[in-house]
Amino acid sequence: MSELRFAVLGPVRAWRRDTKLDLGSPQQRAVLAVLLLAEGRQVSLGALVDALWGQEPPKAAVGTVRTYVSRLRHCLATSGPGGVHEMIESAGDGYALPLRSAVLDLNVFLSRTREAQAAGRAGDAGQAAVLLRDALGLWQGVPLAGIPGEYAESQRVRLAELQLAAIEERLALDVELAGHVAAATELQALLASHPMRERLSELLMLALYRSGRQADALAVFDTTRHLLSEELGIDPGPALCEMHQRILQTDETLISTAGRDSWGPAAPSPVTALVGRDADIEEVSGLLTTQDHRLVVLTGAGGIGKTRLALAVLEHSKPHWRDGTAFADLSAVTDPRLVPDAIASALGLVVQGQERPLDTLSRRLAERHMLIVLDNFEQVLGAAPMLAELAERAPRLHMLVTSRVVLRVRGGQEWPVNPLGVAPAGGTPAELAEAPAVRLFAERVRDVQPGFVLTSGNAAAVAELCRRLDGLPLALELAAASMRLLTPEQMLNQLYERLERPGSLADLPGRQQTLTHTIEWSYDLLPAPAQQLLARLSVFAAPFTAEAAEAVSGRDGAGTIEGLSTLLEHSMVSSAERPDGERAFRLLGPIRRFAAARLENAGEPLSGLESHLLDVLKAAGARHGSQDRDMRRLDSEQLNLQVVLSWAALEGRPPGPLLRAIGDVWVWLLVRGHLRRTSGLWQQIESLPQDGLRTERDRMARSWLMACGLLNDGDHAKTCALIGEILPAARRLEKPWRTALLLMGRATARPYTTHSPAHADFAAALTIARDAGDPLVLGYILSHYGSFLCIDGDAARARALHEEMLTIARSLPDENMRAEAHYDLAMDALSAGDPPSAEAHLAVAVRRYQDIDHLDGLARCLGALSALALSRGHGHLAARLIGAAAAARDSIGLTPWPAATEAELRTIERAEALLPGGEFTAQADAGRRLTAADALTQAPLPLRGGRRRRPDGTAVPSRPHLRQHASGARPRHPQVRAAGPIPAREAPHATQ
Numbered sequence: 001m002s003e004l005r006f007a008v009l010g011p012v013r014a015w016r017r018d019t020k021l022d023l024g025s026p027q028q029r030a031v032l033a034v035l036l037l038a039e040g041r042q043v044s045l046g047a048l049v050d051a052l053w054g055q056e057p058p059k060a061a062v063g064t065v066r067t068y069v070s071r072l073r074h075c076l077a078t079s080g081p082g083g084v085h086e087m088i089e090s091a092g093d094g095y096a097l098p099l100r101s102a103v104l105d106l107n108v109f110l111s112r113t114r115e116a117q118a119a120g121r122a123g124d125a126g127q128a129a130v131l132l133r134d135a136l137g138l139w140q141g142v143p144l145a146g147i148p149g150e151y152a153e154s155q156r157v158r159l160a161e162l163q164l165a166a167i168e169e170r171l172a173l174d175v176e177l178a179g180h181v182a183a184a185t186e187l188q189a190l191l192a193s194h195p196m197r198e199r200l201s202e203l204l205m206l207a208l209y210r211s212g213r214q215a216d217a218l219a220v221f222d223t224t225r226h227l228l229s230e231e232l233g234i235d236p237g238p239a240l241c242e243m244h245q246r247i248l249q250t251d252e253t254l255i256s257t258a259g260r261d262s263w264g265p266a267a268p269s270p271v272t273a274l275v276g277r278d279a280d281i282e283e284v285s286g287l288l289t290t291q292d293h294r295l296v297v298l299t300g301a302g303g304i305g306k307t308r309l310a311l312a313v314l315e316h317s318k319p320h321w322r323d324g325t326a327f328a329d330l331s332a333v334t335d336p337r338l339v340p341d342a343i344a345s346a347l348g349l350v351v352q353g354q355e356r357p358l359d360t361l362s363r364r365l366a367e368r369h370m371l372i373v374l375d376n377f378e379q380v381l382g383a384a385p386m387l388a389e390l391a392e393r394a395p396r397l398h399m400l401v402t403s404r405v406v407l408r409v410r411g412g413q414e415w416p417v418n419p420l421g422v423a424p425a426g427g428t429p430a431e432l433a434e435a436p437a438v439r440l441f442a443e444r445v446r447d448v449q450p451g452f453v454l455t456s457g458n459a460a461a462v463a464e465l466c467r468r469l470d471g472l473p474l475a476l477e478l479a480a481a482s483m484r485l486l487t488p489e490q491m492l493n494q495l496y497e498r499l500e501r502p503g504s505l506a507d508l509p510g511r512q513q514t515l516t517h518t519i520e521w522s523y524d525l526l527p528a529p530a531q532q533l534l535a536r537l538s539v540f541a542a543p544f545t546a547e548a549a550e551a552v553s554g555r556d557g558a559g560t561i562e563g564l565s566t567l568l569e570h571s572m573v574s575s576a577e578r579p580d581g582e583r584a585f586r587l588l589g590p591i592r593r594f595a596a597a598r599l600e601n602a603g604e605p606l607s608g609l610e611s612h613l614l615d616v617l618k619a620a621g622a623r624h625g626s627q628d629r630d631m632r633r634l635d636s637e638q639l640n641l642q643v644v645l646s647w648a649a650l651e652g653r654p655p656g657p658l659l660r661a662i663g664d665v666w667v668w669l670l671v672r673g674h675l676r677r678t679s680g681l682w683q684q685i686e687s688l689p690q691d692g693l694r695t696e697r698d699r700m701a702r703s704w705l706m707a708c709g710l711l712n713d714g715d716h717a718k719t720c721a722l723i724g725e726i727l728p729a730a731r732r733l734e735k736p737w738r739t740a741l742l743l744m745g746r747a748t749a750r751p752y753t754t755h756s757p758a759h760a761d762f763a764a765a766l767t768i769a770r771d772a773g774d775p776l777v778l779g780y781i782l783s784h785y786g787s788f789l790c791i792d793g794d795a796a797r798a799r800a801l802h803e804e805m806l807t808i809a810r811s812l813p814d815e816n817m818r819a820e821a822h823y824d825l826a827m828d829a830l831s832a833g834d835p836p837s838a839e840a841h842l843a844v845a846v847r848r849y850q851d852i853d854h855l856d857g858l859a860r861c862l863g864a865l866s867a868l869a870l871s872r873g874h875g876h877l878a879a880r881l882i883g884a885a886a887a888a889r890d891s892i893g894l895t896p897w898p899a900a901t902e903a904e905l906r907t908i909e910r911a912e913a914l915l916p917g918g919e920f921t922a923q924a925d926a927g928r929r930l931t932a933a934d935a936l937t938q939a940p941l942p943l944r945g946g947r948r949r950r951p952d953g954t955a956v957p958s959r960p961h962l963r964q965h966a967s968g969a970r971p972r973h974p975q976v977r978a979a980g981p982i983p984a985r986e987a988p989h990a991t992q
Contacts, residue, residue, distance in 0.1 A: 003016060003017060003078055003101070003102070004016055004076065004078065004087065004101075004102040004103070005102065005103045005104075005105075006032075006036055006099075006102060006103065006104045006105065007104075007105045007138075007140065008033055008036055008037065008104070008105065008106050008143055008144055008159070009105045009106060009109060009138050009139045009140060009143050009159065009163075010139060010140030010141040010142065010143065010145055011140070011141065011144075011145045011146055012029040012030075012032060012033045012144060012145075012146070012147060014032070014075075014076065016078075019453075020443075020446055021075055021076070022075065022450070022451035022453070023072070023075065024068070024071055024072075024075075026146050026147055026148055027052055027064075027068065027148070028068040028071060028072065029146070029147060030051065030052055030147045030148065030149060030151075030152060031048055031051075031052070031065060031068045031069060031072065032072055032097075033144055033147055033152065033155075034047070034048055034051045034151065035088065035095060035096070035097035036097060036099075036104055036106075037106075037155060038096070038097070039099075040096055040097065040098040040099060041096060042091040042092055042094050042095070042096045043094045043095060043096065044092065044093050044094035045062055045065060045066075045093055045094050045095075046093075046094075047094065048065045048094065048095075049061045049062060049065055050151065051149060051151035051152070052065070052148075052149055052151075053149070054149060054150050054151075069088055069095055072088055073086050073087070073088045076088065087102070105138045106159070108135075108138060109135045109136075109138050109139075109162070109166075110162075112131050112132070112134055112135035113131075113132065113135050113162075113166050113169075115131050116128040116129075116131035116132045116135065116169070117169075119131060120169075120173070125173050125176055125177055126177060126319075128173055129170060129173040129174065129177060130318070130319055132166055132169060132170040132173065133170060133318075135166060136163070136166055136167060136170060137269075139163060142156065142160075143155070143156050143159040143160065143163075144156055144159070164194070164197075167190065168197075168199050168200065168203070171183050171186060171187055171190075171203055172203055175203055175206055175207050175210070177324075180206070180207040180208075180210040180211050181207075181211050181347075181348030182348070183203070183207045184204060184207035184208050184211055184213075187200060187203055187204040187207055188204060191204055191220075195223075195224070195227050196227060196228065196231065196232065198224065198228075198236060198237050198239070198240045199239075201220055201221065201224040201236075201240055202239055202240050202243050204217075204220050205217040205218075205220050205221060205240075205243050205244070205247060206243060206254060208220065209247050209254055210254065211348070214247060214250070217247050218244070218247060218248070221236070221240065221243075221244040221247075224236060224240065267311055267314055267315075267325070267326075267327035267373065268311060268327070269311075270308060270311060272443075272444070272447075273443070274305075274308050274309070274312050275420070275436060275439050275440040275443060276420045276421065276436025276437070276439060276440060277305065277308070277309055277312060280309055280415075280417070281309065281312045281313055281316050282316075283415075284296060284298070284309065284313045284400070284415055285313050285316050285317045287413055287415070288313070288317060288320075288371065288398050288400065289317055289320045293398075293411075293413040294391050294397065294398050294399065294411065295387060295388075295391055295398075295399050295401065295409060295411055295412045295413065296398075296399070296400050296401070296412070296413045296415055297377075297401045297402075297403055297406070297407050297409075297412050297413070297414050297415065298310055298400065298401065298402045298403070298415050298417050299403055299404065299405070299406055299414055299415070299416050299417065299571055300404070300416060300417035300418070300571050301404065301472070301519075301522065301571045301572065301574070301588055301591060302404055302474070302518040302519055302521055302522050302571075303472050303473060303474025303475060303515070303518045303590075304417050304418075304419060304472060304473060304474070304571075305417060305420075305473040305474070306375075306402035306403075306404075306417050307375050307376075307402055308473070309402075309417055310373045310375065310400050310402050311327070311373070313373075313400060314327065314371060314373050314400070317371065320371075321369060321370045321371050321398075322369040322370070323368040323369050323370040324370050325370060325371045325372070325373070326346060326347050326370065326371075326372045326373070327346065327372075327373045327375065328342060328343050328346035328347070328372065328373065328374050328375065329346070329375045329376060330342055330374060330375060330376045330377055330379075330380055331375065331376040331379075333379070333380055334379055334380070335380070336380040336381070336382030336383035336386075337382075337383075338380075339380050339383035339386060340356070340357035340358040340360075340361055340383075340386060341357045343357075343361060343372070343374070344357050344360055344361055347361075347364075347372075349361065349364055358386060358389065358390065361390055361394070362389075362390060362393035362394055365390075365394040365397050366393065366394050366395075367396065368394065368396060368397060369396040369397075370396075370397060370398070371398045371399070371400060372397065372398070372399050372400070373399075373400045373401075373402070374387075374399060374400070374401045374402070375402045376402060376403075377401050377402065377403040377405075377407065378403045378404040378405040378522070378525060378570075379525065381403075381405055381407065384407045384408065384409050385409070387399060387401070387407070387409055387412075388409050388410050388411065388412075391411065404521075404522045404525075404570060404571045405522075405525065405569055405570045405571065406568075406569040406570075408569075416574075416575075418574075419437070419470050419471030419472055419473075419588060420435075420436040420437040420440060420466075420471035420472075420473060420476070421435050421436045421437060421471060422435055422437045422438070422463070422466045422467045422470070422471045423435035423437070423438050423463040423466065423467070425463070425464075425467075427459075427463070428456075428459075429454050429455060429456050429459035432454065432459045432460075432462070432463045433454050433459070435463070435466065436471070437466040437469075437471040437476060438454070438459075438462055438463055438466050440473060440476050440477070441462060441465065441466055441476045441479065441480050442454055442462065444476065444477050444480030444481065445480045445483045447480070447481075448480065448481060448483055448484040449483055449484065452483075458487065458488045458489070461487075461488035461489045461491075461492050462488045464492060465479060465488060465491060465492050465495060467589075468492075468495060468589055469495075469589055469590060470588040470589040470590065472588055472589075472590055474515070474518060475515055475590050478515065479491060479495065496515075496593065515590050515594070516594060519590065519591055519594045520594075522570055522571065522572055523572070523594070525570060526566065526567070526570055526572065527566065529559060529563055530563045530566040530567055530570070530572075531598070533549075533553055533559075533560065533563040533564070533567065534567055534572055534573070534587075534591075534595045534598075535595050535596070535598045535599040535600075536552050536553055536554065536599065536604075536605040537549060537552065537567075537573065537587060537595065537605075538587060538592050538593075538595035538596035538599055539552055539596075539599075539602065539605045539606050539609055539643060540552070540586070540587070540592075540609070540640055540643075541639040541640055541642065541643045542578075542586075542636065542637065542638065542639035542640050543576035543577070543578050543584035543585060543586040543636065544584060544585060544586070544640070545578075545582050545583065545584055545585075546560070546561060546564060546583070546585075547612070548609070548612050548640075549564055549585070551608040551609060551611060551612035552605035552606075552608040552609050552612070553605070553608070554604055554605070554608070564585065568585070572587070572591060572595075573585045573586070573587060574586055574587075574588060578632075578636040579632040579633075579635040579636050580629065580632040580633045580635070580636045581632070582633075582636070584636075602647075603651070606643070606644060606647045609640060609643070609644055610644045610647075610648070610658070613637060613640060613641055613644055613658075614657060614658065614661055616633060616634070616637055617634075617658075617661035617662060617664065617665060618661055618664070619633075620633060620634055620664075620665050620668065621661055621664025621665050622664075623776070624664065624665065624666060624667045624776055624777070625664070625665025625666065625667045625668030625669070626667035626668070626776055626812070626813075626814040626816065626817070627812075627813045627814065628813060628815060628852075629813075630665070630668065631667075631668050631671065631672070631852075634665060634668045634672075635672065638674075638681060641662075641681065641684075642680055642681055642684045644658070645658065645681075645684035645685065645687075645688065646684055646687075648688060648692075649684070649687050649688050649689060652689060652691075652692055653692065654692050654693075654694055654698070655688045655692055655693070655698070655702075656692075656693060656694065656695060656697065656698030656701055659685070659688070659693075659698065659701035659702050659705060660697070660698075660701040662685065662705065663701050663704045663705050663708075666708060666741070667776070667814070667816065669708065670708070670712070670816075671816045671852060671854055673855070673856075673892060675708050675709045675711075675712035675713075676709075676712060676713070676892060676893055676894065677709070677713060677893065678892070678893050682709060685705060686709075688702075690702065696729065696733060697733055700726060700729060700730060700733055700734065703722060703725075703726045704726075704730075704734075704738065704742070706722060707719055707722050707723050707726070707742065707745055708745070710722060710749075711745050711748065711749050711897075712894070713893075713895060714894070714895020714896070716749040716750070716751070716897075716898060717749075719745060719746065719749040720746050720749050720750060723742050723743075723745055723746040723749075724746065726742070727739070727742055727743070727746075730742055735772070736768050736769075736771065736772040736774075737768075737769065737772045737774045737777040739768055740765045740766075740768040740769040740772060740777055740781060741765070741777060741780075741781075743761045743762075743764050743765035743768070744761070744762065744765040744780070744781045744784055744785075746758075746761050747759075747761035747762045747765065747784070747785070747788070748784050748788075748897050748898070748899070749897070749898070750898065751898055752788075752791060752898045752899060752901075752902045754792070756788075758788055759788075762781070762784070762785040762788060763785075765781050765785070766778075766781055766782070766785060769781050775808050775811065775812060776808075776812060776814060776817070778808060779805045779808040779809055779812070779814075779817050779821075780817065780820075782801045782802065782804055782805040782808070783801075783802065783805050783817075783820050783821065783824055784897075784899075785801055786798040786799070786800075786801035786802045786805065786824055786828070787824055787827065787899050787900070788899050789801065790824075790827055790828050790831050790903075791899050791902050791903055793831075795828055795831040795832045796832075798824075798828050798831070799825065799828040799832070802821060802824040802825050802828055803825070805817070805820075805821045805824065806818075806821040806822070806825065809821045815848055815851060815852050816848075816852060816854065816857075818848055819844075819845050819848035819849045819852070819854065819857055820845075820857070822841040822842070822844040822845035822848065823841070823842070823845040823849075823857065823860060823861060823864065825837075825841045826838040826839075826841035826842040826845060826864050827864060827903065829841060830864065830867050830868060830871065833871075835868055835871045835872065838864070838868055838871075839868060842861055842864055842865060842868065845857070845861055846858065846861050846936060849861060855888055855891070855892055855894075855932060856889070856892070856894055856896075858888065858932045858936070859885045859888040859889050859894070859896075859932065860885075860896070860900060861936070862881045862882075862884050862885035862888065862932065862935055862936070862939075863881070863882070863885045863900070863903065863904045863907065865881050865936075865939050866878040866879075866881035866882045866885070866904075866907050866911070867903070867907045867910075869881060869939070870907060870910050870911060870914065873914075875911055875914035875915045875919075875920070875923075876915070876919070876923050877939065878907065878910075878911045878914075879911050879915060879919070879920045879921075879923035879924045879927065880923050880924065880926055880927030880930070880935070880938075881927060881935055881939060882904070882907065882908060882911065882924050882927060883923070883924035883925060883926065883927025883928040883929075883930075884927040884928065884930045884931075884932060884934075884935035885904070885932075885935075886924075886928060887927070887928040887929070887930070887931075888931075888932040888935075
């Protein structure tokens with residue numbers, strides 16, 4: 001694709017690749033239009049002034065034109081091997097715009113019309129018609145729309161004549177190729193706009209005659225002759241008179257026997273581009289043409305884009321169908337018995353005498369190799385058997401059906417139309433712009449806000465808007481149409497209120513004027529039990545299983561599977577994926593909101609959801625939420641758990657059972673970051689009212705979670721105090737493993753000192769854990785106790801504990817423990833002066849932490865890698881890794897435990913001693929701008945002795961400031977620009 005594309009066959013526009021350029025005011029776009037239409041020739045300043053203002057230019061006209069040219073030069077400049085290239089060149093006393101590799105739609109139009117003429121002369125009328133359709137498809141409305149002045153008006157007249165000539169030629173080919181029924185309809189409308197154009201009258205007379213409407217054809221001649229006489233005082237020309245005479249004589253040679261046939265009125269021609277459906281178009285076209293499926297049904301929710309996709313497939317596959325294509329809109333038909341009549345009418349077929357409409361269709365289409373699109377079939381499902389019968393009786397006929405409801409027809413191939421892909425949270429503007437939903441929204445916003453672009457300031461709001469609307473194309477288009485005076489942030493705040501205002505897009509049918517109307521169209525087709533189930537399913541915020549649906553459905557789940565099947569068939573529920581891989585379903589965001597508004601009593605389904613989640617938590621809690629399958633199941637239910645917690649807080653329900661069950665999956669909470677204050681789940685836990693904690697065990701359950709959260713947040717003093725308060729009760733009420741973990745938590749939170757009381761806590765925790773016989777709890781206590789001993793200088797004992805931990809980890813399906821074991825053994829090896837062993841263990845730890853997306857573990861690995869770099873004399877790399885570790889923790893608001901802080905501070909002191917002047921802080925500042933992933937890929941090569949570039953040391957933070965970063969504190973000052981690029985390096989060879 002050329003880098004620059006220009007359009008004048010409609011509004012004057014330009015694109016660089018797929019990005020629409022802001023061409024400025026109408027006058028500025030007029031300058032561009034004049035230069036484009038000059039085809040690379042020089043246009044003087046005077047000519048540009050005349051084109052813009054005619055005989056009465058303003059005093060500053062010349063200067064204004066030069067300003068416009070300067071702005072356009074900046075906008076259109078392209079970069080290449082030789083530097084920046086300006087498209088607009090100075091030429092004499094004016095300017096020229098040689099297109100070179102750039103593309104102008106007018107030139108493409110003229111090229112294709114010439115190719116069509118050549119194909120026609122060669123006798124290939126079908127190819128000529130295809131080329132002319134392609135050429136005319138480039139037109140996007142009135143040429144030079146919005147450009148003022150007499151020059152623009154004169155050019156509009158010239159360009160419109162070119163368009164009309166091409167339309168005439170295309171219609172002549174349609175009539176020649178037996179597409180006279182559709183052509184007659186189009187010709188009548190065209191002749192009404194151009195009543196004196198004899199060629200149109202001649203073609204209309206021929207099309208009507210071939211359609212069996214001789215009297216109507218003769219009436220066209222009489223009307224045209226009268227107009228020519230009254231308005232111009234002339235008689236019809238020889239060609240029109242000859243056509244009149246041949247029709248009067250019933251000339252049989254006028255009846256075409258051409259093979260191709262375009263039936264009925266022309267299919268709708270969308271005025272906007274289809275976004276994000278290229279793969280669907282190719283695959284559905286392939287089903288119909290290559291794989292020869294004769295009945296393909298596009299299914300999906302209202303507003304998902306089924307009709308647009310069907311029209312695109314029809315257009316894309318047109319050359320394949322020897323006898324043409326047809327389109328039948330069934331939205332106005334409600335009686336299934338009338339569907340054959342509606343199809344016959346759309347095809348322009350007349351039912352003869354007592355013949356049944358289906359018989360007429362079968363007879364006329366029996367030998368036709370063609371495609372018919374049947375749109376909006378969901379309200380005439382009773383006619384589905386007729387499609388199977390028609391397919392049997394017309395063996396070369398292919399049908400593409402759109403329906404919100406599955407048809408269940410023999411031989412039918414269902415193709416679910418999915419929402420457009422939405423952007424994940426946290427992406428850059430460039431990454432967000434690639435998401436199909438964002439592309440569609442931005443393109444439609446530019447229709448009402450010319451010049452709209454995604455920026456770092458609005459991209460997050462646009463992406464969130466697309467996520468809330470679940471990528472539903474109609475919802476995105478309605479939202480975009482309301483953006484004329486709004487920013488994305490304002491639209492986000494008023495989203496659903498705006499989408500319920502009709503008239504945003506006046507050309508849409510009434511059922512699509514608002515989201516509610518669109519969904520009601522499908523909802524009204526549901527039986528009452530399915531409507532009730534849909535309302536209950538609205539309590540799910542995340543994809544749900546059939547088992548979960550039964551839990552919220554009431555009536556002991558009776559009829560749930562049948563109701564869910566009905567909702568699936570009606571596209572009110574969609575299939576979905578979950579992290580645990582279970583077969584799952586979901587309601588698109590707009591449908592969920594619609595269904596929730598029809599839920600009369602939310603308490604009953606939410607109570608069912610609470611029971612379901614307690615079962616899930618208890619099953620995972622038996623293994624502390626540590627196994628991969630448990631974590632994925634809990635991940636899948638996390639948003640649903642937040643819904644229940646919010647409901648419990650709002651209704652004042654006793655939260656004790658939920659809190660105890662959540663506390664039992666503590667490994668999942670830790671690994672997935674749900675103990676952080678920024679976690680939505682943690683915020684829901686904290687918001688639960690304490691007055692609902694009715695028993696001592698309930699209060700203990702909350703205190704247990706609060707202690708975990710405080711330790712994770714780095715509030716170590718409060719952690720020690722809280723655990724000290726609850727330990728006596730915990731020894732009475734809790735299982736031994738919880739008491740052991742509380743002792744470990746207090747020991748971990750204690751400030752590091754040479755004779756710390758942490759020794760006693762760790763020893764007591766270890767004894768209790770061994771007696772309790774819980775290997776997983778024992779493994780984590782061995783990890784923390786060993787790390788403390790390593791910092792305290794007892795590397796041999798630390799290694800013994802960590803090797804025991806690794807043995808336990810290998811016997812359990814706990815990926816986090818295995819990663820922790822290898823990290824701990826790496827730290828032991830560094831303490832013992834064994835860098836090769838440390839590197840081998842770190843390679844395994846990094847890989848395992850990456851597998852479970854454990855950013856805290858990766859940050860600790862970066863700290864260990866910095867110590868490893870120092871052991872080999874690579875101070876610059878060590879400083880960068882220290883900065884990267886601090887940045888990784890800042891990104892999630894994490895503070896390391898005192899033992900980890902002590903180890904990393906020792907590394908910082910050694911690095912500061914190794915690097916002179918401000919080099920340490922400069923390198924660390926550069927490292928802060930690396931992601932954890934980038935830092936890990938850059939680290940290994942210098943560990944093996946590679947040469948490194950030195951930065952110039954500009955703009956560095958103070959050493960105390962960096963120490964705060966290393967301990968996980970938030971930076972108090974803006975970050976400083978990196979002093980130089982970091983060279984790319986090879987990845988490590990990780991070993992087990």
